[in-house]
Amino acid sequence: MTLPLIPAPQSSTLRAGPGEPLTASHVDALADALSPWAPRAAAAARRTLADLVSTTAPPAEVTVTATQDPSLAAEGYTLDLAAGSWALTAADETGAFWAVQSLAQLLRDGAVPDLQVSDAPAYPVRGMMLDIARFYFGPDDIRRVIDLAASYRLNQLHLHLSDDQGWRLEIPSRPLLTKMSAAQDVAGGQGGYLTLEDYEQLQRYALDRHVVIVPEVDLPGHTHAAQVAYPEISPDGAEREPYIGTEVGFSSLHLTSDEAWDFVDDIVATLAEHTLGEYVHLGGDESLTLTREQYVTYMERLGAVAEKHGTKAVFWQEAAGAALPPGTRLQYWTSQIETDHIAQVARDHDVTFIASPATRAYLDQKYTADFPLGLTWAAIVDVREAYDWDPVAELPGVPAESVVGVEACLWTETPRSFDDLTMLVLPRLPAVASVAWGSPKDYPAFASALAQHGRWWDADGLVFYRSEQVDWT
Ligand code: TNX
Secondary structure (H helix, E strand, O other): OOOOOOOOOOEEEEOOOOOEEOOHHHHHHHHHHHOOOOHHHHHHHHHHHHHHOOOOOOOOOOEEEEEEOOOOOOOOEEEEEEOOEEEEEEOOHHHHHHHHHHHHHHOOOOEEOOEEEEEOOOOOEEEEEEEOOOOOOOHHHHHHHHHHHHHOOOOEEEEEOEEOOEEOEOOOOOOHHHHHOOOOOOOOOOOOOEOHHHHHHHHHHHHOOOOEEEEEEEEOOOOHHHHHHOHHHOOOOOOOOOOOOOOOOOOOOOOOOHHHHHHHHHHHHHHHHHOOOOEEEEEOOOOOOOOHHHHHHHHHHHHHHHHHOOOEEEEEHHHEOEOOOOOOEEEEOOOOOOOOOHHHHHHHOOOEEEEOOHHHHEOOEOOOOOOOOOEOOOOOOOHHHHHOOOHHHHOOOOOHHHEEEEEEEEOOOOOOOHHHHHHHHOOHHHHHHHHHHOOOOOHHHHHHHHHHHHHHHHHHOOOOOOOOOOOOO
């Protein structure tokens, strides 16, 4: 039997013991043992494990120990489940939280297996990106995405908050952004936006699940919606109509005017002030109207603005080669643009890379050529393509130590509902999460675990794609 754990742990041993039903005593004892040093893990245990308790089992005598062991790798944990006795160790509070996420999968069917697990992630940054600019998903949907991400032991949600088609975050110093540029989306719908209060609450909700939110305002391209609200920041100052098509690369802010840079300053100030995490993402992709020199000059100034506001920045890979503040992260997404200099940049600059190769980690690409949702510009990405890859090998010449993470990206030109979202995300998010976690590669075991998760998704009312690469029966 394969364990239903996704991501698969670094190692596990299933022993021959009989196992036992999960009881409320287990859950209480676990939560009590965790609460002194890992309160969020204790809360998660009460929230997610209590529902799995078998209603017919008599109360059990259970001893649970939960100890912090700083000698484990960061975010690492071990579990030893035997009849009547559980032991959990974790490197830190986060590791304890991941242990509970793993338990939620191991115990999902109400029985306690007799086993040992030892686990830790390969990459410190394990993310999912959600584009709420093209199609707006509101706080309730975003919370469900956070839950899903955390259940696959991802620790970052990157929200793409602005694009040509819409502006999705309240900026008090620039009220016209949400007044004029939020009430539409690519589906011809009503759009919407997050208030700063929503944003704050979402971040707290995420942090309770050890997930950090990285907000993205995309600059200087992908800014048509901002220019509709404030024409003076555009290259020609002309008034613009809202745009709900899906072309990319046509817009840019004015590169040098004071009005345009005052705008950028206001935006970065607001993001820096209201973001709990260390990083904000400032875009930098597909500025197709600029020369390379114009672009690099712009990105260097943008990096300095982030630094001035005390925040670290993430940029899309195009910014590689610009002189950026130390600690900057670059998000690699495609081999279809010039990448010769990327290896050099990794060696010569204090920047690190997040791997989001579109051919593997773009959850908006079609599963099959005739799949109704998704795009095809990068590749056909079925579950096996999303599972079978190595982040370091995907990044041209970048040394392993410069690759700090993996992120799965969901762009929203085609999804129109939460069901469409989960259809694109499941089962590929668990596949990319396995890569991010650095699970030992074993596709048959992964596919058989996925089939189990498929039954749970059905039970939870989550729509997913029944890839032919998995035996779902
Ligand atoms: C490219 S990936 C984009 C997005 C699109 C996406 C669609 C990237 C940095 N830019 O603007 O939504 O392709 O797959």
